[in-house]
Amino acid sequence: MINEINSEQALAEQEQERRQRTDMRTRDLVNQAVASIPTLGLQRAAEFLAAMNVPAEIAVRTLVYPHRRRPR
Template sequence: MKMNEMNSATATAAARRRPRTDMRTRDLVNQAVGSIPTLGLQRAAEFLAAMNVPAEIAVRTLVYPERRRAS
């Protein structure tokens, strides 16, 4: 895939996203991401699981930070 095709695909996906409505999950994800440098990825993932953040969201935000939404 060419770079301009990737940018177009990313822009299309962003346009399809629904507005964020779950501020609790946003705050939990931000807390987990912020803890990665000190606690590590595993502990951040465990925290999100313990807080009942859906696995799809946890994986997307922890493993693929470029896919995170702006706060």
């Protein structure tokens, strides 16, 4: 029981740490790419992020899995 509580608390702390943004440049680039999807398409948005050196993991998560994006 105690291990379960500690485990849940550790997961909550990890989630909080993950949600804290430290790279505002990447945030802004991702927001631009997401906003451009309706007009330019997913491929162009991905190319833009790659050209701007946004890590592939972040680009895929934000473009392909929008429910995994962090809240603003």
